[in-house]
Amino acid sequence: MNQSIQSSNLQTWLGQGKALYELGRYQSAIAKFDKALQLDPYRLDARISRGYARCEINDCAGALEDFDLALRLQPENASAWHGHGIAEAKLGHYLLAVSSFEQSLQADDSEPITWYNCGNALMHLKRYKSALKHFDRAAELNPERHHTWYKRAIALAALNREPEALESLDKTVALKPDCYYAWTYRGTMLNRLSRYPEAISSFEQSLHCRPLNPNAWYGLATTYALLADADTAGLNLQRAMQLNPAIYILMAQKDASFDRIRSCEKIRRLLRIPHQPPSQLRE
Incomplete structure (x- = not known):
């Protein structure tokens, strides 16, 4: 084949391939x-x-x-x-x-996506301090990418730096107001900080963005459980369980957020905790 024709054909295949890639x-x-x-x-x-x-x-x-x-x-x-x-x-x-x-x-070292992806891999290795440094650099290079601020918040939370994690989540939802999972995680951080009314608002905003959102229903259940409101906690836990019963029963059974209301009959039924006779309870 003529070399110029071959080169032209190669460029054509390459161009078409790259265009198709961009289209998914x-x-x-x-x-x-x-x-x-x-x-x-x-x-x-x-x-x-x-x-x-x-x-x-x-x-x-x-x-x-x-x-x-x-x-x-x-x-x-x-x-x-x-x-x-x-x-x-x-x-x-x-x-x-x-x-x-x-x-x-x-x-x-100028590509923010490489810093971000390296940070994600470090998170899987539980190397949270190193991951945070990579997310910080990714955010410096591209401060408009909401995914980076979200993952940065997760790294900060893993390091028990909840106030800073909350700031990072605020940045996430400022960049992408309909980011339902960031609103949910924001509610979780507010729970950790005992800022329960704000946590409720955050979970409700998550549900506004995505109504079929069991994590947000579960988050609301944990907030009301921490407030010792067993009825409202149970109602929200039921809503989460309707969408995925097995996982949310297991989560709630192990979640210390429910400790204050775990003995309530409604919660016991939801969590399938067997009723203990009074004699056993005294033991």
């Missing part, structure tokens, strides 16, 4: 990248692009093959290392993922 049509994008790589197996951007598309369809083994070859061609390619980290994280290989993300950051 990952299988079709992979087919286009396959065509490009048939013309030039060592075309770096085609190899990396196919790796990312394979990640999206959870073909992580195939993605790693693409990224490994790309890194043999260009050992300090930040995008290839980043993709490598994503594939490793999807496989649950968080130590390897962190190593790959750090290699990417050594090559190019």
Whole structure:
């Protein structure tokens, strides 16, 4: 084939593949990248692009093959290392993922998404202080991304820094007012700070954003339980259990928030706690 025609065809396949990727049509994008790589197996951007598309369809083994070859061609390619980290994280290989993300950051430390993804992998390893540093840097580079502020709040909460976590959640919902899960987590932080009226408002805002939201119903139940309002706590717990009974029964059985009302008959029935005769209670 004429070299100029081959080059033109390769650019066409690449362009079509990247357009399909942006549309979320990952299988079709992979087919286009396959065509490009048939013309030039060592075309770096085609190899990396196919790796990312394979990640999206959870073909992580195939993605790693693409990224490994790309890194043999260009050992300090930040995008290839980043993709490598994503594939490793999807496989649950968080130590390897962190190593790959750090290699990417050594090559190019200006990408906020790499800092963010490395922070996520560190969270899975329970390395919360390191994760927080990565989320801080991601937020510095791109302060408008609500996901970063949300994950930063989770890291702060894991470090028992609830007031700062609350500030980060305030930033999250300021950027994305309909972020129901941030409103729910905000309510949980307010519960920890014993700011119960504000917690109730936060859970209610979460339900306004997403009515079929059992975590928010459960959150309301915990707040009212902490206020020793067994009737309202039970009502909200029932609503959560209607959507997913098994998980919320188990959660409430183990949740210290319910300790003040656990002996109430209504709560005992909901939590399926067997009634104990008075003689056993005295023992």
